[in-house]
Amino acid sequence: MQPILEMRGITKTFPGVKALDDVNLRVAEGEIHALCGENGAGKSTLMKVLSGIYPHGSYEGAISFRGEECKFSGIRDSENLGIIIIHQELALIPLLSIAENIFLGNERASKGIIDWKQTFERTGELLKRVGLKESPQELVTNLGLGKQQLVEIAKALSKEVKLLILDEPTSSLNEKDSQALLDLLLEFKQRGIASIMISHKLNEIAKIADSITVLRDGAAVSTLDCSGGNVSEDDIIRDMVGRSLEDRYPPREPKIGETIFEVKNWTATHPQHSSRTVVKDVSFKARAGEVVGIAGLMGAGRTELAMSLFGRSYGHYVSGEVLLHGKPVDTSTVGRAIDAGICYVTEDRKLYGLVLDETIRRNVPLANLPGIANGGIVVSDRKEAKVANDYRDRLRIKSSSIAQEAVNLSGGNQQKVVLAKWLFAGPEVLILDEPTRGIDVGAKYEIYSIIGELAAQGKAVIVISSEMPELLGISDRIYVMNEGRFVGEMPTAEASQEKIMAAIIRSSGKA
Template identity: 60%
Template sequence: MRDITKTFPGVKALSDVSIKVERGTVHAICGENGAGKSTLMKVLSGVYPHGSFDGEILFEGSPVEFRSINDSEHAGVVIIHQELALSPYLSIAENIYLGNEQAKAGIIDWHRTNLEARKLLQRVGLKDNPQTRVMDIGVGKQQLVEIAKALSKRVKLLILDEPTAALNDDDSAHLIGLIKQLREQGITCIIISHKLNEIEAIADAVTIIRDGRTIETLDMHAGEVKEDRIIRGMVGRDLESRYPDHTSHVGEELLRIEDWTVHHPIDRSRRVVDGANLKVHAGEIVGIAGLMGAGRTELAMSVFGHSYGTNISGRLYKRGREIKVTSVAQAVAAGIAYATEDRKRYGLNLIDDIKRNVSGSALGKLANGLGFVNALEETQVANGYRKSMNIKAPTVAAITGKLSGGNQQKVVLSKWMYADPDVLILDEPTRGIDVGAKYEIYTIINKLADQGKGVIVISSELPELLGICDRIYTLSEGHITADVPREQATPEHLMQYMTTFRETTDA
């Protein structure tokens, strides 16, 4: 891939990225969340078709123009996304040959389908009956079914996006062993992974991408390339962003989470959060750092009234007293708020105005004696936030969906500030907004802490956490791996804990 540039409205996701992958090797791509890794692979696999990006792709020495996934698969390039594309209600065999049916005269040959599927399952080390429904096997086996599906398409270049992010140690080890076997069979693999120990074990070369640009490619066989070297390439930039000055005034413990365990809503045997312990004090800004699939959002949503997960166990304490919050309404009543990372889908009503979005989380405060909302007071409250939060809109009657991302985020924060929680969990609060709006969001976060609130910030941007937080927890595979005071935190330090899988103490 030569000089690949991919632009979305207002954002340059890739800028002159080049990468060369040798035949019959395992080539890893590393970088922080948002660096452009998945975007690059979507360009390669035709998800983003030829013509939607600048640059050139050569496959087996010849230029190619993939205009669809079908084009890339026909050439032998198959991508397996982190979110598996399997139908849970169909059998393993049906999933393997979905879109590539084994048919004669337009009629599916089920005997041949199941026979060929069984052969493919043997290649990936699965002994399950091919007629078993996908929903009845674990996520580790589902990943292997995806690879079997790729093999059915006579794959030459297999792209795996975070293939072990959702797997336990045993399933991960089996998958890594399978990738080694595929390499021996002449199949080339590109693997995107945050698990640096796995990359050390399997990769022949590693390309590091940072902020949409190629930083370097390391030959894993030329000298000893250790995790520290890869980490330095991933995060080795100066903290150029400016953050407002803030003097912390940390008070009493507000919220304590003990031994918090959450299971996946579909694969109930899988622990997404495993025995997490966390606390936040009044006036404190606490960060949660973790790579894709670490369980950050799942932890936050499960604490916020069990809005994610199953078989949730553990204890919550508010100012030292145990509380029960098994619904969102109970969480809000207990003084806990959660501003979602996906504001467009879960945080706002985009077809309604600013006024109703601001008041939505605390309508009871606006109710008159008959239980009706006082419209005049609702307008006054929303206008107050429009001015104090510098929401750029002519009136509070403006439709929220027409605001910029930064102004939408200010509406989300206004909504929860009006609810007046004691603890506010902010999940990716500056995602998709410009630098100027980020500074305003940081200022708002500081003001909330100065009012004695406890603020938990989840962010994929390590410089952001280092710039605004008093303490930072690191999360890896559902485990809290460290609790690092700001004065001891560095990007390399945090990344080390974000890619380790043993519990540690650091403060």
């Protein structure tokens, strides 16, 4: 196949860091080309060079698209040629309609007046192409993440896309929505539209990619041809991390003690719609040294349960009882929950977990400021720096120094900063919500190791994850949640993906 894209000798340097080092990338017409690598390997940087976010002159090397050399001064230049990038954080405006979002900045207008009839008709055609049945006038805020992702793709189609770049497109999607998106990319391939897909979900890449380029430390270390079906996940991992990972999950010998944490008859209603009960009479327990998994599909109520337990961060009306070491504790505010020894690592590290424009030094102590204060009143710069450096070393956070801002860290290192913040708070119970979402296999292993270390210290660790193999790999016991209730409980030794799904299916419509 003829190349639609060639990037040759791309080198991009930031102050003190060479983010890309002489990278070559070739994508054929109608090909699905995967881009793999650990967080910080340079994948997103390479795509920002390609899309013009980093303009010509800010990097070394050359880009050819459809046989013509390109010198993009901005993203509009690349879009005019049909190169469209969809970022991991969707660029949609929630309170505008689907149609308004699709044609924002590219309005269907005559003499400065928007032609709404044409806008809605064209939107309807685009939605049909991506398999959405919603009205063009539906507000984006009313759509789930999977449908919002399809709106982004419809937006790309409106710009006559020829090369579609997707950065972690399925990281926030459930299995059904992820499969729908992968099927759509295969359909685009049949129409001659090429795609570049950045993803840490190696099983998805194996399903649809024609070839894979692996980046490591800013350099392209391999390009794998998948056409013969002889590329394994282990091959990709070896190239990504520079070594084989014999076991995806670190070995553990659990030493489980007495019950530390117990929840009884926990109920929470929707914050805006108080008549809608989201968490329904949930009871469960976690023991010292135990990793407890909570499985379930998107919308099952797992995050709502965790947030309502942590200082009633979710819910209009919350009832039930929380016990620590058999005694009731007050978790009615975030501060009281932390004081009780309960901490929560949110699924959205950028929105709720970090102050992105602050440094590692400032972020790490945030949940325990008295721990770095002289006399419990005035923050000590010396103590703050020591704590940040200690946790940076302990969790192997890759950064230039503790003065690096969180926004400039890779996803895996951002997650480690969030973990450091809560570890410094000294929890007895740590609730982790999607702790490895959007991070690479090497960083996942390190976070699994941290979870194992916490359990070995006698902490109770509760892990919410949409990846069932992850729960099966790190948990000692699994609860299954569906439609706001716990509908199953099983020791991990007796659990399987099939048993978890069977518990969900049996309970559907009964919860």
